[in-house]
Structures are given as structure tokens and as C-alpha cells.
Amino acid sequence: MKSRIFIDSCTLLSASVFVSNKDIDEETPLKHKFYEECKELFTFIQRNLAKRIGIITSTVENEAIGVLDRVIEGELKARGYSRSHDFEIFSRVFNICDIKMRQLIMMLQREPVDSVDVAMRIYSIRNMYEEMKKRAKSLPQVAKAKTKSVPSRLKSVLNWEALYAWQDRFTHSQILNLLYNPVDDEDLIILAEASHLKTIYNSTEGKNGNLYIASKDRHFVPVRSIRTTYEGREITDEILRRFGIICEHPKRVKDLYIAEKSVK
Amino acid sequence: MPNRTNSFETVFNKLNEMERSQSIDPSIVEDFKLLEKHFSEIEKECVSATERKLEDAFLLFHVMRSSRMILERAHSRFIDARERHENPVIVDLSKMVVPRIYDMYNLVIPIFHDKKHVLSSSERSAILTRLKILRDIASTTSMLPSVDDEKKGILKSELRSRFHGLADSLQATVDEE
Numbered sequence: 001m002k003s004r005i006f007i008d009s010c011t012l013l014s015a016s017v018f019v020s021n022k023d024i025d026e027e028t029p030l031k032h033k034f035y036e037e038c039k040e041l042f043t044f045i046q047r048n049l050a051k052r053i054g055i056i057t058s059t060v061e062n063e064a065i066g067v068l069d070r071v072i073e074g075e076l077k078a079r080g081y082s083r084s085h086d087f088e089i090f091s092r093v094f095n096i097c098d099i100k101m102r103q104l105i106m107m108l109q110r111e112p113v114d115s116v117d118v119a120m121r122i123y124s125i126r127n128m129y130e131e132m133k134k135r136a137k138s139l140p141q142v143a144k145a146k147t148k149s150v151p152s153r154l155k156s157v158l159n160w161e162a163l164y165a166w167q168d169r170f171t172h173s174q175i176l177n178l179l180y181n182p183v184d185d186e187d188l189i190i191l192a193e194a195s196h197l198k199t200i201y202n203s204t205e206g207k208n209g210n211l212y213i214a215s216k217d218r219h220f221v222p223v224r225s226i227r228t229t230y231e232g233r234e235i236t237d238e239i240l241r242r243f244g245i246i247c248e249h250p251k252r253v254k255d256l257y258i259a260e261k262s263v264k
Numbered sequence: 265m266p267n268r269t270n271s272f273e274t275v276f277n278k279l280n281e282m283e284r285s286q287s288i289d290p291s292i293v294e295d296f297k298l299l300e301k302h303f304s305e306i307e308k309e310c311v312s313a314t315e316r317k318l319e320d321a322f323l324l325f326h327v328m329r330s331s332r333m334i335l336e337r338a339h340s341r342f343i344d345a346r347e348r349h350e351n352p353v354i355v356d357l358s359k360m361v362v363p364r365i366y367d368m369y370n371l372v373i374p375i376f377h378d379k380k381h382v383l384s385s386s387e388r389s390a391i392l393t394r395l396k397i398l399r400d401i402a403s404t405t406s407m408l409p410s411v412d413d414e415k416k417g418i419l420k421s422e423l424r425s426r427f428h429g430l431a432d433s434l435q436a437t438v439d440e441e
Contacts, residue, residue, distance in 0.1 A: 065396055075430060
């Protein structure tokens with residue numbers, strides 16, 4: 001199959017929240033924290049438009065609109081804005097983001113999916129997350145044991161137990177996250193759709209390409225620390241093992257895609 | 265507030281007649297204006313009806329405002345049709361968009377009249393999906409208001425403040441994920 005990049009809703013949304021400095025009379029434009037990273041991937045997709053490497057489904061589009069609605073709803077409630085004044089402004093902001101999303105979606109291939117096949121796949125994906133959750137509940141506490149093995153002359157140098165506990169928590173952060181932030185139905189559907197599309201691509205084009213999901217959602221992509229090399233990637237690895245899909249952050253997806261092409 | 269189903273019927277009849285005769289009837293602009301006025305009144309009521317939940321009132325307001333803006337685009341396209349050589353293309357395009365606005369209106373108006381109605385999450389989702397479909401078609405037919413149209417008449421400081429809040433909240437949403 002030809003390698004493709006499946007855009008997740010948070011990547012789409014992050015690349016849509018941007019207002020130029022001219023529009024707000026500021027020196028710098030206003031943008032989402034992940035705007036640059038996500039926009040960079042879209043720029044890469046745009047440069048390779050003829051190859052049609054970026055894909056999306058209607059579930060992702062609707063999910064992105066739903067998230068935008070929830071966030072605006074939260075904004076209206078939390079900040080106590082006045083209805084008479086702020087309904088109009090927030091409606092404009094909603095539509096500006098919607099238009100920017102549409103401009104990005106134009107670079108992507110809208111893939112239709114077979115809802116029956118997707119529904120059947122959701123069951124096995126839900127099971128995978130349940131297993132991960134169980135694993136998170138029964139993780140062994142290894143920090144104490146590791147601390148015991150520190151040579152006695154080094155014991156006073158650091159709080160080893162705290163350090164090992166942090167390392168341990170970080171390495172398992174993806175599955176520990178499931179305990180207080182369970183995976184939602186939309187994520188299950190998105191992964192099921194990706195799995196369905198991968199099967200279709202494999203059967204029609206052969207098995208020699210990759211399907212990437214470009215996301216910032218830690219139910220899919222690894223959790224990384226800026227200062228260290230530790231990663232929490234148990235779910236990401238399990239998705240790759242079971243469904244053959246590579247889930248990564250937008251920038252890493254672009255790098256992996258380029259590296260894959262240069263090897264070939 | 266009177267129901268405007270009749271105004272929609274008038275618009276549909278005129279569009280059908282224009283399609284048959286292959287020429288534009290300028291009187292349709294007045295029918296569009298009537299609908300726009302009606303939608304605008306609903307928007308005002310959404311703002312003033314404080315007994316309705318804030319988020320529900322906003323969604324209804326947003327849907328009506330977005331639909332009205334598409335109607336305004338259709339109406340101005342009819343005015344400019346001769347100059348832009350869109351006679352009778354604009355009729356075909358309007359026949360794609362107006363029925364979607366009518367669908368949206370029929371979905372929303374019973375909820376609007378029942379002020380005690382609280383939108384369920386599936387109702388919200390259905391309204392948003394239908395609005396997305398309407399905007400998809402408006403985009404295909406070049407009747408979707410542009411970013412510049414949306415920014416018109418809004419203070420830069422207000423735009424900055426609302427986008428700032430939105431960007432912060434969206435970041436929090438993604439970070440939580």
C-alpha cells in the first residue's frame with residue numbers, strides 16, 4: 001500500500017486556531033500551542049498534494065466541530081460573558097475556525113468507511129483499552145526495590161526512591177492516564193476507522209506501506225518528557241502490534257514519512 | 265412569532281419557476297429578506313430568553329446566525345447575477361442550499377419555541393452535524409461567508425480576547441488528552 005497519514009481531530013483543530021497579528025493589532029499572531037507543529041505537517045501534505053498522502057474521515061471532522069462547540073460552551077460559562085454581546089463574537093470565532101478547518105481539509109482525501117466493519121472492530125479496540133487499564137491497575141511498585149540496589153556510597157546523593165517512582169510513572173504514563181481519563185467513544189471509532197482503512201489499503205495495494213495517525217491525543221501517541229528520553233508508549237506499541245498502525249505526534253509523523261521514503 | 269414555512273414555500277416555488285423559465289425573478293430577493301429578518305428575530309430572542317440554558321441558547325443563536333449569513337450571500341448573488349453572468353446558474357446553486365436551510369430551520373424551530381427544552385448531547389450533535397452539512401453545501405456553492413465577512417464589524421481587541429480564551433481552552437483539552 002501507499003503510505004498515508006490519517007489526521008486526528010486534535011491535529012486538525014490545533015492547526016485551525018490562528019489569527020494573524022494584523023487582525024488583532026499585535027506584534028505576534030495568536031495561535032494554538034501546537035499550531036506550528038500541526039501546520040508544518042499540513043504544509044508537508046500540501047507540498048505533496050499530488051501524492052494524496054493525507055486522509056481524513058467524516059468522524060474526525062464531526063469530532064473536531066464537537067470539540068470546538070464544547071470549548072466555546074465552556075468559555076461562555078466560565079468567563080461569564082454577556083449573552084447580548086458575546087454570542088455574536090463567539091459565533092464569528094466558531095465560524096472562522098470552521099473556515100480554517102475547511103481550508104485544511106481541502107488538502108486531505110476524505111475516505112468513506114464501511115460502518116458495519118468499523119462497528120465490529122470497535123469491540124476489539126475497546127478490549128485492548130480495557131486490558132491496558134487492567135495492566136495499569138496491577139503495575140508492580142518497583143521504586144523501593146530499585147532503591148535498595150543503589151550502592152550505599154551513592155544513596156545520599158539523590159532521593160532515589162522519588163526518582164525511580166517518577167521514572168516508573170512516566171514509563172507507564174500512557175496506561176496510567178486511562179485510570180482517570182478513560183478513552184472516549186470517538187477515539188475508539190477513529191482507531192477502528194483507521195484499522196478498517198488499513199485493511200482496505202493492504203488488500204487493494206499490497207502490504208508494503210504504513211498508515212500513520214498524526215495526533216496529540218495520549219490515548220494514541222507516546223507521552224514524552226522534554227528534558228529526558230523517557231517515553232510512555234505502551235498503548236502506541238500495542239496499537240502497532242495489533243493493528244499495524246503507527247501513532248505519532250505530527251512532527252514525528254512527517255519525519256518518519258520522509259525517512260521511510262528516503263530508505264525506499 | 266409566526267412560522268415562516270410559507271416564506272420557504274414561496275422561495276421554493278419561485279426557484280422552480282425560474283428553473284423552468286431559465287430566467288431570474290428579482291422579486292425573490294424580497295422573500296430572502298423576509299426570511300433573513302425572521303432569522304434575525306430568532307437570534308434576538310435567543311439572546312434575551314434567559315430562562316434557556318446558556319449553551320443551548322448559544323447553539324440556537326449560532327445556527328440561526330450562520331444560516332442567515334448564507335441566506336444573505338444567496339440574496340446578494342441574486343442581485344449580482346446579471347453582472348456576474350450567473351443567470352440562471354444561481355438558481356441551481358440556490359436549489360442546493362435553500363432546502364438545507366429549511367431542514368435546519370425545521371429541526372431547530374420546535375426546540376426554539378419550547379423554552380424549557382434542554383438539549384441532550386445527541387440533539388446537540390444532530391444540530392451541529394446538520395449545520396456542518398449546510399456549511400459544506402454552502403462552501404461548494406460559494407455561498408459560505410468568508411473569514412473577512414466574519415471579521416467585519418468586530419473590534420480587534422475583542423477578537424484577540426476571545427481567540428486567546430479559545431486557544432487556552434483548546435490547549436487544555438489537548439493536554440488533558
